[in-house]
Amino acid sequence: NAGVTQTPKFRVLKTGQSMTLLCAQDMNHEYMYWYRQDPGMGLRLIHYSVGEGTTAKGEVPDGYNVSRLKKQNFLLGLESAAPSQTSVYFCASSELRPDNTEAFFGQGTRLTVV
Amino acid sequence: RKEVEQDPGPFNVPEGATVAFNCTYSNSASQSFFWYRQDCRKEPKLLMSVYSSGNEDGRFTAQLNRASQYISLLIRDSKLSDSATYLCVVNPLQGGYNKLIFGAGTRLAVHP
Numbered sequence A: 001n002a003g004v005t006q007t008p009k010f011r012v013l014k015t016g017q018s019m020t021l022l023c024a025q026d027m028n029h030e031y032m033y034w035y036r037q038d039p040g041m042g043l044r045l046i047h048y049s050v051g052e053g054t055t056a057k058g059e060v061p062d063g064y065n066v067s068r069l070k071k072q073n074f075l076l077g078l079e080s081a082a083p084s085q086t087s088v089y090f091c092a093s094s095e096l097r098p099d100n101t102e103a104f105f106g107q108g109t110r111l112t113v114v
Numbered sequence B: 001r002k003e004v005e006q007d008p009g010p011f012n013v014p015e016g017a018t019v020a021f022n023c024t025y026s027n028s029a030s031q032s033f034f035w036y037r038q039d040c041r042k043e044p045k046l047l048m049s050v051y052s053s054g055n056e057d058g059r060f061t062a063q064l065n066r067a068s069q070y071i072s073l074l075i076r077d078s079k080l081s082d083s084a085t086y087l088c089v090v091n092p093l094q095g096g097y098n099k100l101i102f103g104a105g106t107r108l109a110v111h112p
Helices: none
Strands: A004-007 A010-013 A019-025 A031-038 A042-049 A065-067 A073-078 A087-094 A109-113 B004-006 B011-014 B019-025 B032-038 B045-050 B055-057 B060-065 B070-075 B084-091 B106-111
Touching: A004 A087, A019 A031, A019 A087, A019 A109, A031 A073, A042 A065, A042 A073, A073 A087, B004 B084, B011 B019, B019 B084, B019 B106, B032 B060, B032 B070, B045 B055, B045 B060, B070 B084
Parallel strands: A010 A109, B011 B106
Antiparallel strands: A004 A019, A019 A073, A031 A042, A031 A087, A065 A073, A087 A109, B004 B019, B019 B070, B032 B045, B032 B084, B055 B060, B060 B070, B084 B106
8 A cells, every 4th residue: 555655855955946746645545735845844734735736835835836627646846946945745635524634644754946 | 935845754662661742733623633643665554534622532632723724633652663653644624625735744652
């Protein structure tokens, strides 16, 4: 059982380049999330999705776009990467029920923007 | 003010010690609460949910005080393997949607 899979695991970008991070889950979860984690900052929510075809902004959405064309996939795009976007990115998914929002995380993507 | 605040630590304790972590949240309408554990350079994983009546799982006890908007985690008889960062997580259930908000985490180091 793969759970939540993120690709790629590591990436180095030059300032101004674009890239897409892919998150795939095989648990049929409605909710999917993208977080970034920086030292001393904890995980901050970038965007999230409550179902196929829906997306919503989180705490730090600027500079990122997302799409959820299929229920199992949630894509995070950086159109023009900046050094401030150097971070570890985590994708997560969870069920719809509010009393059981255990989130399952991917292993993370370490992105460096130079 | 951050939505979820934690003491960053680190807490350095000997094996066998009891250690307590605290967390406060700002949204009084928050519906559900959790503690996650994150090992170095790994993804977070659910440790336990937190219920109003308090709940226990082996050496771990979680408490919720809605009036004070305060959550705690108590670890008894600390083991070396408990060394990790502990993340307080709140679901404010805004607009009927789940949204997990993480604290910055409290780092625990258990030494022999």
